[in-house]
Each structure stands twice: as structure tokens, then as C-alpha cells.
Amino acid sequence: MAAAVAEGVSLNHISRESSDIRRLANFYKEIFGFEEIESPNLEFKVIWLKGPGAFAFHLIERNPDYNLPEGPWSATSPVADPSHLPRGHHVCFSVSNFHSFVQTLKDKGIQTFEKSLPDGKVKQVFFFDPDGNGLEVAAVHLKCPCMDLHTMVVGYFDMVDVECRVYYQVTFVCGLCSLFASWARSAILASQAMSALP
Numbered sequence: 001m002a003a004a005v006a007e008g009v010s011l012n013h014i015s016r017e018s019s020d021i022r023r024l025a026n027f028y029k030e031i032f033g034f035e036e037i038e039s040p041n042l043e044f045k046v047i048w049l050k051g052p053g054a055f056a057f058h059l060i061e062r063n064p065d066y067n068l069p070e071g072p073w074s075a076t077s078p079v080a081d082p083s084h085l086p087r088g089h090h091v092c093f094s095v096s097n098f099h100s101f102v103q104t105l106k107d108k109g110i111q112t113f114e115k116s117l118p119d120g121k122v123k124q125v126f127f128f129d130p131d132g133n134g135l136e137v138a139a140v141h142l143k144c145p146c147m148d149l150h151t152m153v154v155g156y157f158d159m160v161d162v163e164c165r166v167y168y169q170v171t172f173v174c175g176l177c178s179l180f181a182s183w184a185r186s187a188i189l190a191s192q193a194m195s196a197l198p
Contacts, residue, residue, distance in 0.1 A: 012054075014056075015059075016060070017061070018059055018131050020130075021047045023131075025059055028129070032051070032093065034050060034057060035050045036048070036049055037056075044060065046058060046061065072132030082113035082127050082134075083113040085127075085135075090133075090136050091133070093138075096139075098123055101137060105127060110127050111128070113125070113127070114126075122138055122139070123138065125137050
């Protein structure tokens with residue numbers, strides 16, 4: 001594979017133009033919990049929001065004299081149909097509370113379109129922000145790295161739908177996997193002791 005031109009690439013920010021940046025900022029603060037941060041003093045209005053990690057979202061006052069090629073649905077279509085978004089321009093975020101997040105969107109009267117990838121591992125919901133920009137929120141089923149370690153299943157914690165395992169060849173386990181660690185180690189020792197009896 002040829003060497004990339006850019007090195008140390010990471011996502012810095014995403015910008016959206018808007019005729020009402022305050023309305024758009026309030027939407028992203030309310031729906032996604034983005035935090036408003038200090039914005040530069042430019043010749044046009046801007047609001048900068050801080051997202052997860054080092055990711056930033058820049059909202060920029062739209063210049064009506066410009067006709068940028070990428071625009072929201074309202075620029076080219078009179079109908080806001082989120083079922084078109086899987087094949088259209090959109091930004092995707094991931095959340096850990098997918099089902100309650102989708103229900104909150106519906107409670108707020110936001111039209112949504114839900115689907116999953118063919119393997120069923122990624123659930124998706126598509127919708128529009130107040131300016132008609134396409135959004136996707138995905139819930140990805142993440143496999144705990146502990147599952148690849150040498151383990152013994154010792155219990156099941158149905159409240160969080162996770163197997164509880166004991167790692168008797170390593171010292172590190174993740175938070176969920178360590179829920180039953182203390183008594184589970186005792187269970188293994190007891191089992192080993194019982195098996196050693198004549």
C-alpha cells in the first residue's frame with residue numbers, strides 16, 4: 001500500500017452553515033449534550049461546540065450569496081424524508097443508550113428512520129436537525145476484549161446481560177467482567193479442591 005500524504009490524521013471539527021446558528025446550537029446542546037465553548041470574533045457569527053473527546057462542531061452564519069454544493073435537504077427537496085439519508089449526506093454519532101435516545105427523539109416529535117446493518121450488529125436511526133442537515137446515530141455492539149482471554153464462565157448477571165467470567169491467567173478485567181470476580185475466584189478454588197478429593 002502506498003504511503004499516505006498526510007500523517008497523524010485525526011478529526012478536528014465539522015462545520016455547518018446556518019441562517020440561525022443559535023437555534024442549531026441549542027438543538028445540538030439539547031439532543032447530544034454538546035458544550036458551547038469560546039468562539040473567535042470573526043466578521044460573521046459563529047458558535048463553537050465541544051463534542052466527545054477532542055471533536056468540535058462549528059456552526060457558521062450562512063452567507064446568502066454563496067451556493068455551496070453540499071446543502072441540507074431543504075436546498076434541493078421540499079420533503080424531509082429521513083429514509084433517504086442512508087444514501088445521502090449525513091454525520092454519524094455513536095451513543096451508548098441507543099433505545100432511550102431514539103425514544104427521546106420520538107417524544108420530541110422528531111421524525112426518524114430506523115434500520116440495522118445486514119449482520120444486525122449495528123442499529124441506526126436517521127433524522128434531521130432544524131436546518132435539514134442529515135444525522136445518523138448508531139449503536140454498535142462492542143465485544144469486550146476480555147472475551148478473547150482464557151476464561152471460565154462462572155455466572156450470569158441478567159441485569160446487564162453479560163456473562164461473568166474469571167480470569168485466572170491474567171490480572172486485568174474490565175468493569176463489567178469483574179462484577180462477580182471475588183466470589184467467582186473462590187468458586188474456582190472450591191471446585192479445584194473438590195476435584196482433588198478422592
